[in-house]
């Protein structure tokens with residue numbers, strides 16, 4: 001049989017020990033980062049929405065419009081169209097649309113691409129007032145980035 | 148006269164009323180609804196009503212290719228994503244006879260155990276929140292943040308990792324991750340002592356959990372409860388031991404078992420499991436072999452030979468098993484997901500009968516339910 005007085009004392013001591021932990025924590029440095037005034041460093045493999053990769057030689061997209069990514073995407077959010085231009089060995093994309101509202105950032109498209117024409121962007125500040133704001137035209141993004 | 152903490156069913160009055168717990172109640176951690184028939188403060192009957200976040204994961208598995216279904220597996224139980232992906236890739240690898248390189252298996256074990264710790268930390272914080280203690284959540288999330296940062300560094304995501312591939316891994320781990328994980332295991336052990344001083348030994352917690360919500364081993368077997376729930380009822384059932392998979396047989400670790408069957412027992416099992424996970428991680432880091440992280444011959448389009456395949460893992464909440472029935476197409480004929488939370492919830496109706504409402508909430512918290520896992 002535990003004596004009730006012993007239990008009260010032990011119980012009280014447990015509260016004091018717990019309080020000690022709290023008080024020690026009180027004097028530790030503050031770790032909260034005051035976003036947006038400061039932000040944390042992003043990791044290298046961060047997955048933002050997908051983006052086309054530029055061919056360093058031509059400045060154009062590396063995409064050959066093979067549609068592998070379109071097929072691999074579990075959520076059906078990619079739509080690619082392409083043509084074969086005269087004098088070129090491969091097709092090139094004329095239209096590359098992503099419906100980011102459905103994208104689960106799974107990365108299947110990035111992995112499947114034979115020419116490594118897709119990458120994850122590092123864009124995380126995403127806020128919009130309409131659904132349409134997330135129907136991304138990746139080719140246009142690539143071109144506007146050009147300027 | 149003291150107030151009884153429990154009233155047997157025969158002694159209940161006929162004057163009951165119905166109380167809805169959820170689907171928007173913070174203590175149900177998501178959208179679980181429990182229809183409570185109350186006799187005053189005591190529960191005459193608690194009827195769980197799941198299904199509010201049913202997303203047809205099994206059906207989705209049957210209308211898309213194996214590779215397309217893979218991202219889904221980390222979204223069933225979002226706190227235990229690594230284990231779930233492991234079960235699915237394991238089932239496919241077993242069926243297609245793909246041999247996974249040792250380095251990939253070791254990294255799978257490391258990341259799975261990290262995931263287990265982070266899942267238990269969320270449970271720890273949320274459970275104590277249910278009991279009315281806010282602060283421990285902040286400590287737990289501080290530690291969990293370190294795991295999330297580590298895993299984000301290699302997988303690119305913080306919760307729905309989807310890091311394993313058929314035959315290996317999405318990519319190799321880097322030196323930063325290995326060093327970070329070492330630092331983490333060294334950092335975490337003293338933190339657990341701190342948790343003990345702050346929470347586990349706390350008299351209020353003890354009084355609220357000890358001998359509350361007893362679940363017998365018999366009841367666990369009856370409903371198929373697994374994981375910390377059955378281990379808190381004195382049965383050393385752990386898939387990592389019973390049906391060894393991956394490289395788990397190469398590590399030394401104990402299966403924490405507490406025979407009491409009350410909420411405190413389940414609490415202690417999970418706290419002890421964190422220690423064991425740290426042990427496994429340390430051993431895996433010591434033995435981590437060099438080499439590729441992807442099997443050489445993995446077909447681009449996976450097509451399984453006709454048959455019935457099953458693969459079970461020990462997820463943070465218990466046994467998670469994937470069963471795939473293939474009829475030689477690139478889309479499975481049937482994908483069955485055996486979710487631990489569903490079975491663990493099933494015993495709630497019987498276990499909570501006659502309990503006081505606040506105690507029944509402690510019982511629910513101690514089951515560590517994840518609602519998307521129940522509904523799938």
Ligand code: SF4
Nearest residue numbers: 073103104106107109
């Ligand atoms: S990341 Fe996944 S869901 Fe998003 S576009 Fe690529 S394949 Fe589709």
Ligand code: SF4
Nearest residue numbers: 063064066067069113
């Ligand atoms: S898989 Fe690559 S090359 Fe093919 S369409 Fe998609 S982005 Fe273009």
